[in-house]
Amino acid sequence: MKSIYHNSFNNQKVLIRVDFNVPLNDKKEVTDNSRIIAAQKTIQKVLNDGGIPILMSHLGRPKGEDPNLSLAHIVPEVEKILKVNVVFTHQVIGNKTTEAVNTSKHNQVILLENLRYYKEEKNGDENFAKELSKLGDSYINDAFGTAHRAHASTAVIAKFFPNNKFAGDLLLKEVESIKKVMESGEKPVLGILGGAKVSSKITIIENIINKVDKLIIGGGMAFTFIKAQGGEIGNSICEDDKTPLALSILKSAKKNKVEILLPLDVVCADSFSNSANKKVCPIDKIPKGWEGMDAGPESLNIFEKAIISSKTILWNGPVGVFEMESFSKGTISVGEYVSKSTKNGSFSLVGGGDSVAAVKQFNFQEKVSYVSTGGGAMLESLEGKILPGIKALY
Numbered sequence: 001m002k003s004i005y006h007n008s009f010n011n012q013k014v015l016i017r018v019d020f021n022v023p024l025n026d027k028k029e030v031t032d033n034s035r036i037i038a039a040q041k042t043i044q045k046v047l048n049d050g051g052i053p054i055l056m057s058h059l060g061r062p063k064g065e066d067p068n069l070s071l072a073h074i075v076p077e078v079e080k081i082l083k084v085n086v087v088f089t090h091q092v093i094g095n096k097t098t099e100a101v102n103t104s105k106h107n108q109v110i111l112l113e114n115l116r117y118y119k120e121e122k123n124g125d126e127n128f129a130k131e132l133s134k135l136g137d138s139y140i141n142d143a144f145g146t147a148h149r150a151h152a153s154t155a156v157i158a159k160f161f162p163n164n165k166f167a168g169d170l171l172l173k174e175v176e177s178i179k180k181v182m183e184s185g186e187k188p189v190l191g192i193l194g195g196a197k198v199s200s201k202i203t204i205i206e207n208i209i210n211k212v213d214k215l216i217i218g219g220g221m222a223f224t225f226i227k228a229q230g231g232e233i234g235n236s237i238c239e240d241d242k243t244p245l246a247l248s249i250l251k252s253a254k255k256n257k258v259e260i261l262l263p264l265d266v267v268c269a270d271s272f273s274n275s276a277n278k279k280v281c282p283i284d285k286i287p288k289g290w291e292g293m294d295a296g297p298e299s300l301n302i303f304e305k306a307i308i309s310s311k312t313i314l315w316n317g318p319v320g321v322f323e324m325e326s327f328s329k330g331t332i333s334v335g336e337y338v339s340k341s342t343k344n345g346s347f348s349l350v351g352g353g354d355s356v357a358a359v360k361q362f363n364f365q366e367k368v369s370y371v372s373t374g375g376g377a378m379l380e381s382l383e384g385k386i387l388p389g390i391k392a393l394y
Contacts, residue, residue, distance in 0.1 A: 001167050001175075001390070001393045001394055002165070002166050002167065002393070003166065003167055003172055004042060004045055004046075004140055004166045004167065004168055004169065005045070005169075007138075007166060008049050009045070009046045009049040009050070009051030009138060010049050010050040010051060011050055011051065012046075012049075012051040012052070012136075012137040012138050013051070013052050013054060013101060013104070013135065013136045013137050014046045014051045014052065014053055014054065014136055014137065014138045014139075014140060015054050015056060015132065015133070015135055015136035015138070015139045015140070015157070016039075016042060016043065016046070016053050016054065016055050016056065016139075016140045016141075016142055016168065017056050017057070017139075017140070017141045017142065017143045017146070017153050017154055017157075017389075018035075018036075018039040018042075018043075018055050018056065018057050018142055018143050019035050019038075019039070019057060019142075019143035019144070019145040019146055019373065019374075020035055020036055020039070020055070020057035020059065020071065020074055020078070021035065021057065021058055021059055021060065021145070021146075022035050022036065022059070022074060022077075024073055024074075028068070028073040029073075029077075030073075030074055030077040032360075033077055033081060034360075034373070035145070035373060036074070036077060036078055036081050037081055038170045038373050039055075039142050039168070039170060040081060040082065041168075041169040041170070042140060042142040042168035042169045042170060043055070043082060043109065044082070045169065046140075047082075047084065047107060047109070050106060051138075052101075052104050052105075052106065052108060052109075052110065053109050053110070054101060054109075054110045054112065054135055054136055055078075055109060055110065055111045055112065056092070056112050056115055056132070056153050057071060057111075057112075057114070057115065057143070058114055058115045058116040058121070058146070059071055059073075059074070059114045059116070060114075060116075061116065062114060062116050062117060064117065065117045066117075069114055069116075070113065070114060071088070071111055071112070071113055071114050072088055072090070072113075074111075075088050075111060078109070078111060082109060084107055084108060084109050085107075085108050085109070086108075086109045086110075086111050087100055087104060087108055087109070087110045087111070088110075088111050088113075089110065089111070089112050089113060090113055091112075091113055092112045092113050092114075092115055092117070092118060092132065093118075093128070093131040093132060093135075097112065097135065098134075098135065101135050101136075115151075115152075115153050120152055121151050121152045121153060122149075122151055123152070124150050124151055124152050124155060124156050125152050125156070126152075126156055128152045129152040129153070129156035129157040129159075129160065130160055132152065132153060132157055133157050133160035133161065136161075137164065138161060138164040138165070138166065139157060139158055139160075139161040139164060139165045139166070140165075140166045140167070140168045141154060141158070141165075141166075141167060141168060141171055141389055141390075141392070141393060142167075142168025142169065142170045142171050143170075143171070143389070144170060144171045144174040144175075144372075144373060144374040144377050144378075144389075145373050145374035145375065145376075145377055146374075146377070146389060147171070147374065147377045147387040147388070147389030147390050148374075148376050148377040148380045148381075148385070148387045148388065148389070149388065149389065150388040150389075151389075154388065154389035154392070155388035155389050155391070155392045156392070157392075158392035158393055159392070165392070165393055166393070167390075167393050170373065171390070173370065174372060174373070174374060174377075174378070175381075175390065177349045177369070177370040177372065178349070178372075178378070178381045178382065180312065180347055180349070181211075181312055181314045181347075181349050181382075182208070182211055182381075182382070183211075185311070185312030185347060186311040186312055186347070187213060187311060187312070188213040188214060188309065188310050188311060188312075189211065189212045189213050189214075189310065189311070189312040189313075189314075190212060190213065190214045190215070190216065190306055190307060190310035190312070190313050190314070191208050191212040191214070191215045191216070191314045191316075192215075192216040192218070192303075192307070192313065192314065192315040192316065192317070192319075192334065192338075193205065193215065193216065193217055193218070193219075193221070193316055193317050194216075194217075194218040194219030194221070194316070194317030194318045194319045194320075194331075194354075194355070195219045195220065195221055195316075195317030195318065195352070195354060196219060196220035196221065196237055197220065197221055197237075197239060198221045198224045198225075198239055198242045198245065198246060199239055199242055201221060201316075201317070202242075202245065203383040203384075204316070204379065204382045204383055205249055206249075206252075207382060207383050207384040208314070208382065209249070209252050209253055209256055209258055210256045210258075212258055212314075213258065213259070213310075214258065214259045214260075214261060214306050214310065215253065215258055215259070215260050215261065216261045216303055216306060216307075216319075217260060217261070217262055218262075218263055218295055218299075218303070218317070218318075218319030218320075218330070218334075219317055219318055219319050219320065220236070220237040220292075221317075222262050222263050222283065222292075223236040223237055223238045223283075223292060224238050224239050224240075224242050224243060224246050225246040225249075225250070225262055226262065226283050226284050227240070227243055228243035228244070228246040228247050228250075229247075229250075229284070230284075231283065231284030231285070232284060232285055232286055232287075233283070233284070233286050233292065234268065234281075234286035234287055234288055234289065234290045234291055234292070235286075235288070235289060235290060235291040236266075236286060236291045236292040237291070261302055261303065261306055262283070263283045263292075263295050263296065263299035263319075264282065264283060264296070264298045264299050264302065265280055265281065265282050265283055265295075265296030265297065265298045265299055266280070266281060266283050266286070266292035266293070266294065266295060266296045266299070267279075267280055267292070267293055267294040267295070267296055267320070267327060267329075267330070268280070268281045268286055268287075268290040268291060268292055268293065269290065269291060269293045269326075269327070270289060270290055272291065272293075272321075273324075274324040274325060274326045274327075275326070276293075276326070278293070278326060278327075280296045280297065281296075283296075283299075293320060293321050293324070293326075293327040294319070294320030294321065294327035294328070294329060294330040294331075295319045295320055295329075295330030295333070295334075296330075299319075299330070300330060300333050300334075303319070303333070303334060303337065304333070304337045307334070307337040307338055307340075307341050308337060308340060308341050308344070310341060310346060311345075311346050311347070312346065312347050312348075313338055313341060313342075313346055313347070313348040313349070314348075314349050314351070314382075315334070315338055315348065315349070315350045315351075315355055315368075316350075316351055316352040316355055316378075316379075316382070317352055317354055317355050318330075318331040318334075318354050318355055318358050319331050319334055322354075322358050322361070328362075331358050331362075332362050335358065335359060335362050335364040335367075336364075338350075338364070338367075338368055339364055339367035339368060342367060342368050342369055343367070346369075347369045348368040348369045348370070349368075349369060349370050349372065350364075350368050350370070350371045350372065351371075351372035351374070351375075351378035351379070351382070352372075352375060352378060352379060356371055356372065356375070359371055377389075
């Protein structure tokens, strides 16, 4: 996989697949520009070299040409961040797009319309990819967040640039960060897995169980493990059909000499509500009518020791219902411990939708080593899958 930093794009028109799938408010204004900022270095590299970036992205899941999901809405934000003039094309392919590309000037960026207006994009249509490829002299994939999709602009288009396909700055960072955790990380390596369901993390657990030294299992998924061992979990969330799997994971961890750290106590509530009555209970002795909502103080002491003593940390998933203020302390505390460990020299990677949301909500993004931009792509990488968008760059 060739890096953009090993090439000059002088006098080239460069197709760049970015991930500008950003949230918009009712006024169609961008409410979180972090994905645009994340692509800035790659776009700037092409501009600095004397090339013309042609940006391709999707936005949302339009059914046909939905005007609410036009990339025209994000042009002001892209111009503000890049500090250059952005020429927007109302098509992805066609005469008008070709004309806009051919008449473009240096220090100008071209932004194509939403790729997913075209069903050929999701279908990985080769002819569509070929037409797209005619717009540029080189191709860069900097959209790690879509690298797990075998779409025309990620997995197919690269074949039309056999000698001129490159990995962008963001994509390189993502791949390197995952490699640090999975292959080359300094020991001890710690995994922190949270979230509601064991079923959504099975393949990750199976893939990292022989790569980590310790594994914290928190959040709702912990109750399946506790019930599997005969604990009383009251009304807590549990996947009863996954209790045999939980026991086999514990057995596999023992075999691989991996220490599994489950919560010892939890903050319980008598209803799933921010204003519910709450109390601290041992995790295996939760009364009927009560449910575990957050990690308790004893659990957090154990988590803190494990996190502070680790040199490489993967954090995927919250350890409580952090969206409710009454049950956010556990996730905030984990963020503080990971930040402290990072400050002490550890490498920390945060990935997966909810943990990324928590890190942003509680302002930890500048205090950890890397926050992944790719939810599904990150998870599939942790599962050991080779992503189509990355495979295409080799």
